[in-house]
Amino acid sequence: MDVRIDDIEDGISFSFEMDEEEEDQDFGRISFGSSVVTVRLEGLDSSSIHPDLLALSTILMCHPFVGRELNYPNPVSEKFEEAMNRMVSRYDFKPKSGKSVQPRSAGPNYRMGLAFSGGVDSTAALSVLPEDSVPVFMLRPSRGKSLYDPSAALESCRLLGEVGYDARVVECDVEFIREPVGFPTDLSHAIPSILLADEICIDSLAFGTVMESAFGIGHEKFRDYWNGSHWRFYSELLGAVSIDLCLPVSGISEVGTAIIVNSTPLGELSQSCIRGKWKRPCKRCWKCCRKGLLSSALGLVNLDSEDLELMFSSEDVRNKLSSVPISHENVIEYSLQRIDGNVHPNFPFLRRRIERESDLEFLECWFEPSSDFIPEKYRKEICGKIKNLLRTMDEREEEKVRKWDLLDYYESEETESLAKLVSDNW
Numbered sequence: 001m002d003v004r005i006d007d008i009e010d011g012i013s014f015s016f017e018m019d020e021e022e023e024d025q026d027f028g029r030i031s032f033g034s035s036v037v038t039v040r041l042e043g044l045d046s047s048s049i050h051p052d053l054l055a056l057s058t059i060l061m062c063h064p065f066v067g068r069e070l071n072y073p074n075p076v077s078e079k080f081e082e083a084m085n086r087m088v089s090r091y092d093f094k095p096k097s098g099k100s101v102q103p104r105s106a107g108p109n110y111r112m113g114l115a116f117s118g119g120v121d122s123t124a125a126l127s128v129l130p131e132d133s134v135p136v137f138m139l140r141p142s143r144g145k146s147l148y149d150p151s152a153a154l155e156s157c158r159l160l161g162e163v164g165y166d167a168r169v170v171e172c173d174v175e176f177i178r179e180p181v182g183f184p185t186d187l188s189h190a191i192p193s194i195l196l197a198d199e200i201c202i203d204s205l206a207f208g209t210v211m212e213s214a215f216g217i218g219h220e221k222f223r224d225y226w227n228g229s230h231w232r233f234y235s236e237l238l239g240a241v242s243i244d245l246c247l248p249v250s251g252i253s254e255v256g257t258a259i260i261v262n263s264t265p266l267g268e269l270s271q272s273c274i275r276g277k278w279k280r281p282c283k284r285c286w287k288c289c290r291k292g293l294l295s296s297a298l299g300l301v302n303l304d305s306e307d308l309e310l311m312f313s314s315e316d317v318r319n320k321l322s323s324v325p326i327s328h329e330n331v332i333e334y335s336l337q338r339i340d341g342n343v344h345p346n347f348p349f350l351r352r353r354i355e356r357e358s359d360l361e362f363l364e365c366w367f368e369p370s371s372d373f374i375p376e377k378y379r380k381e382i383c384g385k386i387k388n389l390l391r392t393m394d395e396r397e398e399e400k401v402r403k404w405d406l407l408d409y410y411e412s413e414e415t416e417s418l419a420k421l422v423s424d425n426w
Helices: 051-065 078-087 120-128 151-162 188-195 211-215 229-239 254-263 265-269 286-297 305-312 315-321 329-336 347-354 368-373 376-389 395-402 407-411 413-424
Strands: 002-008 011-017 036-040 069-072 092-095 111-116 134-139 168-171 202-206 244-246
Touching: 002 051, 011 051, 036 168, 036 188, 051 069, 051 078, 051 188, 051 229, 078 092, 078 229, 111 120, 111 188, 120 254, 120 265, 120 376, 134 151, 134 188, 151 168, 151 265, 168 188, 188 202, 202 376, 211 254, 211 368, 229 244, 254 265, 254 286, 254 329, 254 376, 286 305, 286 315, 286 329, 305 315, 329 347, 347 413, 368 376, 407 413
Parallel strands: 002 069, 069 092, 111 134, 111 202, 134 168, 202 244
Antiparallel strands: 002 011, 011 036
8 A cells, every 4th residue: 555645725635545455355344435534734734743643643544454565655763663563564564765753752741632522431531631631523524414413522622622621623534534434443533633742742642442442341251451452552653652542441431431420520511422413412323322321320311201212213222232242231231220110111121131130330430450551640640530530449349340251141042032032122
């Protein structure tokens, strides 16, 4: 794959040209979409951005689609090239040879950035970060028919600015590089933050990654995130550009992030639904369902039969709740344990499907070993804030996390039968 980088009005464009082998390659559930990615940076051009930041952003765009080699048009530092050679074996990274590039270095007074979405988990992360942290929202431009509506997140950013945050909004169409539309890599929504790293003076970049995603809780089996390829890959590449990867809520379940946003002033500025307007969520998407059931379980909202009927009228929601496993099934089980089972006619079937008589109170607590994923510079302050908002798990509860294993449950005929019962009774 060949890369070209051009300055355009108010931004930068990244163009990708596949070779014949890449064009014939099967990428599984996704395929290569638009060959050009545009990032609007309000006056910044590529010459003012450190070469390694440009290179890292490029990799976060095209990584899944590269065949044998990635021909990069600019020189990079030896430090960054060595990191790429260590972490990527599937293809050869070939930057242009030329003048020597010094590695990027972060200053002593640099601060934390946050790849901000406007949702509950992202806002919970912001709530425990230092107050001078910079939330950066990646705005996907509209293109054709889409249910995506960024208005709530944009209002959240505006309100964050009003209360003193240096909130940034950057238009970037990287999600169109793949079909169906979405992030080509897990951290591609951080591309604006990375390109602005020197402009906004950041030495660390935070994400709203929760315990379900980091450690696999609510999915098939506990994940040893410390020794996994995900942490090694992204922390190494970010580290090569002097940015520490920070996962402040990785030891907090979605249950815990909901508790945090309900108990901090920033909670009023969050909305996870990306289809509805500000304070008017669509109530028909999977996020509205999962977050709505959880808020009801925590006594934060009152879901009546009309709300649930609207929610369950969505084919997307029905398919998710009929699946094995259900995404973040632990959150659904926690919620249904605490909601009146007679409020909707399908609740008894759904409850039978997911009820394992589990004691899930540990989801309200903080898994302290996750502090390893908070940079040392910020660890004491962030951990102190978390401890003021949530109880810390005891040894018994930590063991529940480490021994999470639902493989046999998901593979059983009874579970499949109960899932079919849910599906048949919508």
